[in-house]
Amino acid sequence: MRKIHLTNAGGRDATVSMEGLRTPSGTRPGLPDRAVRFSRYLACTENGLHDRLTAAHGEDYAEALIAGDPEIDLEQVGRRVEGTDRIYLSAAGDVLYAAPRVVEVILGPDGQEKLRRAPEDIEANINAEDKPIRWTGRKMPRREVVRRFVFRRTVQIRHVDGVTYDYLYEMAKSLAADDALMMLGAGDRGREPLVFQTNGSPYRGFLEGRVDGERYKLLLHLSNMELKRPDGEVEK
């Protein structure tokens, strides 16, 4: 059970449960009358890579491939590849035996590098013991919010006992009555985005409430993208 620590309109905090929503399972490739399995296999060895083939046979090596199959190592090609470990090669192609230094590069929308810096880990903040997710008081009508933000994820917030049922039901009821979503934020003033796992994507959270008699739904809609056109691009 994943937990989220949040406050209500009165600033009272509670730790409750959350889970992702179900989406329909898609189709899978296969045969209706036979079982098939997906497998990764070795297609060529290093000698079959473009750089090696170019060095051995020149830029136009297609004829060499047809004539002599130099890219096929009969001892290795076709071997199933399972359970590998990630490694790094230096620019010269040598295996590194120590962890590489990592640099974080910020690229602008045009693909140009804007900043280069040492990476910093960003910790998850949705279940911090001393800093609950804040009810910011910033409401946005339902019709407006879906036209301003793109929601790629939603998590459902659920009670874990009778006390938290009352707590969440009241939240859902007040939001449903307003036909509005409440922005939730992290940090002391609720201005920081929500991070669900270490170095995970930061999201803006909008809490929606629905009630049906004694039942309720509290849905935290997550967005990391405004609904707008890229800079400089105008509608034709």
Place this chain on the structure above:
Amino acid sequence: MGAWNTFADTYGTDKALAGLDAEQIRAVVEVLLLVMYADGRASVMERMELAELLDKLPAMDGKAGVVEAHVEAARERAEKASGADIATFARSAAARLPDPAARAVVFRMATALATADLQLGLPESAVLTALATPSASRRRKRSSSSTKPAEPQAPHPEDSTMARELILERGGRQSRFGLGKVDRIKLYGQRRRIPLDPQDQACERAELTADGSLVLRSGMTAQAYFDDDGIWIPQAELQSLTADGQVAEKHDSTLGVPVPLEAVDPSAVLDSQITGVYALDAEEVDPELKAALDRGEIFRFAFNYRAGTNLQSAFLVANPGGVFALVGQPAESDWCELARPVVDVFEDEDEDDDDLDFEMF
């Protein structure tokens, strides 16, 4: 050898390309090389696919020379030009082709080439999108005024093959939109973590097999489906199956054909997981639809970018920044009741009592 090549070329020429002249063949070669080098490298699989595709072009004196002459130019263009420049170049090369049928065949060739190594990167995808998007001049020919009421009409012949155009129908009137994908990277850029070697050069990511015997570099592996006897199943034989093993129904692309709009409550958008966003360029818009969008109304329509088995829904919305289509799939939530709290399941702590942890000392 030359005569044999000519015979093989003539025999293998795709009928839709049979009438291409030398200039048009050059345009096809440019498109294919642009796709191949879009990601800055050409894998062996892509090169072999290219060789097969070139055989489908009509015989032409010095075809190999034409290819040779364009290789360097294509590679240089991919390395130096921005994504937008490459897209523009791809579009202009495709515009030199004589008719929609030839453009459709070239688009299929480009798709086969882009996916030859079983990887479709963003740059390749961008070139394909550019090829599939009608050029501004072609769009202008068909649109006279962006606010002129649109009369119902049959799909344009190009739409069924190349043009990626939304035709939305409401109250018997059609509106037409060009569409371009919007994502986070286009809006905000991106953050990348790059490992550096001791000389501060970017490292190459690779894998080591479980037995430590082989270093796997990019391009050394492939993936496919096999039956229980280990026999490879060609991609063309595979079918899309549902969760219960039935062959899934195939749906045509909804682009280029009229699709009805249905007004929905904002909750319909919130009950969906949005998987794609398109910025729409209005070409011909029914004034009543425009007024409804300006009022904040939201519409749902069936959406399939290309033919396939997963028919999705999209939502038509507008804000001061433009008109957008949000593509998504339904996401199910359920009602919470007092009697059904979520119960935390704790693991039995006694279970591991025998496994004394000496590392803590």
